[in-house]
Amino acid sequence: MDDLAAVAPLAGGGFIVDVGDFNGPLDLLLSLIRDEKIDIYDIPIARVCEQFLVRMRDLALNEAAEYLEMAARLLRIKAHMLLPRHDGQDNWDDPRAELVRRLLEYQQMREVVDVLERLGEDRRNRFARSYSPELAPPPQAPLALSLAELLLAVDRVLRAARKPTLHEVISRSLDVDGAIITVRAVLALRAMARWRDVIRPDPEPWEVLSCLLALLELAKRNELRLAQLKPFADVEIRREFAGEAA
Amino acid sequence: MNSLAKLLEAALFASPRPIPTDELAVLDREASPAAVQAALEEIREHYDVDGHGVELVEQGGGWQILTRPEYTEAIERAQMAVRPTRLSGAALETLAIIAYRQPIGRADIAEIRGVDAGAILKSLLERGLIEVVARGEGLGRPLMYGTSPLFLEQFALRHLEELPRVDELAIALRREPQPL
Amino acid sequence: MNSLAKLLEAALFASPRPIPTDELAVLDREASPAAVQAALEEIREHYDVDGHGVELVEQGGGWQILTRPEYTEAIERAQMAVRPTRLSGAALETLAIIAYRQPIGRADIAEIRGVDAGAILKSLLERGLIEVVARGEGLGRPLMYGTSPLFLEQFALRHLEELPRVDELAIALRREPQPL
Numbered sequence: 001m002d003d004l005a006a007v008a009p010l011a012g013g014g015f016i017v018d019v020g021d022f023n024g025p026l027d028l029l030l031s032l033i034r035d036e037k038i039d040i041y042d043i044p045i046a047r048v049c050e051q052f053l054v055r056m057r058d059l060a061l062n063e064a065a066e067y068l069e070m071a072a073r074l075l076r077i078k079a080h081m082l083l084p085r086h087d088g089q090d091n092w093d094d095p096r097a098e099l100v101r102r103l104l105e106y107q108q109m110r111e112v113v114d115v116l117e118r119l120g121e122d123r124r125n126r127f128a129r130s131y132s133p134e135l136a137p138p139p140q141a142p143l144a145l146s147l148a149e150l151l152l153a154v155d156r157v158l159r160a161a162r163k164p165t166l167h168e169v170i171s172r173s174l175d176v177d178g179a180i181i182t183v184r185a186v187l188a189l190r191a192m193a194r195w196r197d198v199i200r201p202d203p204e205p206w207e208v209l210s211c212l213l214a215l216l217e218l219a220k221r222n223e224l225r226l227a228q229l230k231p232f233a234d235v236e237i238r239r240e241f242a243g244e245a246a
Numbered sequence: 247m248n249s250l251a252k253l254l255e256a257a258l259f260a261s262p263r264p265i266p267t268d269e270l271a272v273l274d275r276e277a278s279p280a281a282v283q284a285a286l287e288e289i290r291e292h293y294d295v296d297g298h299g300v301e302l303v304e305q306g307g308g309w310q311i312l313t314r315p316e317y318t319e320a321i322e323r324a325q326m327a328v329r330p331t332r333l334s335g336a337a338l339e340t341l342a343i344i345a346y347r348q349p350i351g352r353a354d355i356a357e358i359r360g361v362d363a364g365a366i367l368k369s370l371l372e373r374g375l376i377e378v379v380a381r382g383e384g385l386g387r388p389l390m391y392g393t394s395p396l397f398l399e400q401f402a403l404r405h406l407e408e409l410p411r412v413d414e415l416a417i418a419l420r421r422e423p424q425p426l
Numbered sequence: 427m428n429s430l431a432k433l434l435e436a437a438l439f440a441s442p443r444p445i446p447t448d449e450l451a452v453l454d455r456e457a458s459p460a461a462v463q464a465a466l467e468e469i470r471e472h473y474d475v476d477g478h479g480v481e482l483v484e485q486g487g488g489w490q491i492l493t494r495p496e497y498t499e500a501i502e503r504a505q506m507a508v509r510p511t512r513l514s515g516a517a518l519e520t521l522a523i524i525a526y527r528q529p530i531g532r533a534d535i536a537e538i539r540g541v542d543a544g545a546i547l548k549s550l551l552e553r554g555l556i557e558v559v560a561r562g563e564g565l566g567r568p569l570m571y572g573t574s575p576l577f578l579e580q581f582a583l584r585h586l587e588e589l590p591r592v593d594e595l596a597i598a599l600r601r602e603p604q605p606l
Contacts, residue, residue, distance in 0.1 A: 023516045106538065116521060127507045130260060130262040131262050186386065211386075257500070296472075318440075
């Protein structure tokens with residue numbers, strides 16, 4: 001471990017940790033269990049909880065929501081453990097069970113990470129040919145298309161379209177899905193948009209509401225970010241996640 | 247091959263461009279220019295005498311391993327033959343609508359087909375058969391799609407006017423009843 | 427090498443990606459699968475016995491010629507090729523979860539890791555190691571991710587089944603087997 005983010009040895013533990021080494025609260029918890037040589041199936045929850053809080057403080061992780069959530073979870077389990085148990089009761093639900101399951105699952109995944117790391121490193125040390133000759137393979141398998149196919153498709157469309165289109169008249173409700181499609185389409189074209197790009201001029205109230213709900217929903221899904229630089233300024237809609245493009 | 251020749255072979259294989267002789271010398275500072283030259287000769291001879299599908303050539307300001315010309319045709323042919331994909335019926339329909347109605351937006355396509363074509367539009371865009379050609383009027387200024395130059399190329403058309411007119415279609419279809 | 431082996435060598439040389447056996451067979455329609463297999467063996471043996479800077483490996487769903495690891499450092503030092511950057515621990519975690527649980531959505535990945543992986547998913551998508559393979563059920567129809575062919579290639583796997591089975595993992599888990 002380097003000394004970049006290292007902290008001084010702790011009074012109780014006597015070890016040095018590095019924030020950069022942890023990939024989350026489960027990772028931190030697992031390293032704690034390893035360092036303290038704790039049996040994962042019988043975690044002394046009070047001690048572990050205390051250690052976890054100490055490490056959080058020393059690593060300045062107090063602000064990180066996921067660590068706070070884990071701390072709360074540990075405190076809750078600790079409280080459950082203190083509830084009186086009746087002697088001879090076989091079907092006691094160990095309040096640690098869920099945590100143990102998650103830790104084991106996480107540990108298993110870390111093992112896979114070790115395997116991947118080894119395999120990936122091995123492959124990284126070999127070069128494939130990078131020169132692309134004139135006959136570079138097509139990015140996609142070539143298409144087999146014929147005009148006849150296209151025309152048959154036109155025919156199908158025409159036949160289907162000849163059926164009379166019946167419109168069902170319903171009272172206007174919100175169309176959030178439609179607004180989501182619109183916003184995605186706009187953001188597929190440009191990384192940043194403004195309110196007036198995603199809504200038509202003189203919108204009806206239901207359109208404004210639909211669009212607003214769509215923006216909030218997409219922001220929640222991390223597809224975009226909303227920002228207003230100053231009060232009453234234009235709201236900026238920024239694309240966040242390329243994978244979600246229209 | 248000797249170890250310098252093997253190193254040079256690996257470097258020539260991994261490099262995206264031809265490597266000049268003096269740059270090859272950087273690979274092994276112990277090696278004299280004469281040794282590098284000899285190693286290159288060894289590789290070249292090995293490829294030629296031993297019977298390989300590749301050869302070592304000096305061109306473009308440096309050394310390069312290239313596939314032998316007698317195999318390029320077979321390789322190109324194989325690449326063309328490799329699993330040519332067909333468009334699905336739904337994709338063809340969408341493409342047909344766009345070809346005849348361009349510029350057209352997603353909502354109008356859905357109106358004609360009776361189902362939404364979002365995923366199909368995306369894949370047609372990815373295949374380069376259609377393009378976003380404009381923004382429409384109305385709610386959210388929808389994207390308007392049209393066919394691309396590649397579309398014409400794929401169907402061996404010089405321009406869009408070569409597509410049969412809709413009233414000609416029935417005849418054209420009867421004349422060429424191709425199963426999909 | 428025989429003429430089929432030379433043809434296969436040329437094709438393998440021309441491709442930066444692994445070529446599946448059945449695609450290699452397309453190169454010469456006269457050749458039987460056994461002949462193709464024998465020719466591949468001949469190339470492999472030739473590279474190994476004769477002393478080459480490259481070798482033939484079967485991985486990533488196909489066959490690929492790669493440089494031997496002992497030359498990597500010299501090639502990189504001479505700036506003739508660059509190794510891809512190493513993936514972070516967090517990225518490998520996410521990749522491991524996706525490899526074993528695909529198709530899986532962002533929320534389930536976060537549940538297992540205890541941390542959100544939004545930014546990591548994006549960079550794995552950009553590197554082409556994962557793909558959107560489906561849309562899940564439920565609110566907002568979340569994107570479901572799976573590993574890509576490039577994943578197999580970059581981790582030198584012939585197929586996903588080459589990853590250790592869950593019951594081959596940690597001893598701790600044998601006491602209380604959990605499906606990963």
